[in-house]
Amino acid sequence: MKQIVAISCGQCMFDLNSKKGCSLAVRVDNQAYFVEGFEIDDFGDAHDEHTGFCNVIRKAEVVGELVNDKFIASSIQLVE
Template sequence: MKKVFVLVFFGILACSTPKQKEQIVEASCGQCQFGLKSKMGCDLAIKIDDKAYFVEGAHIDDYGDAHDENIGFCNVVRKAKVTGTIENNTFKATYFEVIE
């Protein structure tokens, strides 16, 4: 009986944990490229289904100079592979990799 209880408990736990899926998204400066206004300065953001979200868990300068003409997030929109969740209108990244 104890084994059945343990199996049921872990089954419920596995079903209740939200699954994070890997996605390919547009990534750039939320203010300069995506028109977000809720923060001052330049901050990393992504677009999912044409809606932009600021990113927590990755920083705009982690991927080079944000103001570089060729690759800087303030000047270009790049592609990124991400995993995470949207909470309170912010993308909480558990994985963030620029791929383009």
């Protein structure tokens, strides 16, 4: 099922701390989950001041499912 979610760095923007470093995460129904299937730099430099996931929260159309508190993504398309 396709849905629009917030996407960003789990550690920098969503306050997730179960992993070290910077990792891609989505927020679904006000809950953040780390993403499996895509990496944080797959969409450009994660530390870019204006577009990087460590500095901004963006929107994306995603396809995937929640499994064991992780979002297993099969498709991610940035909306903006």
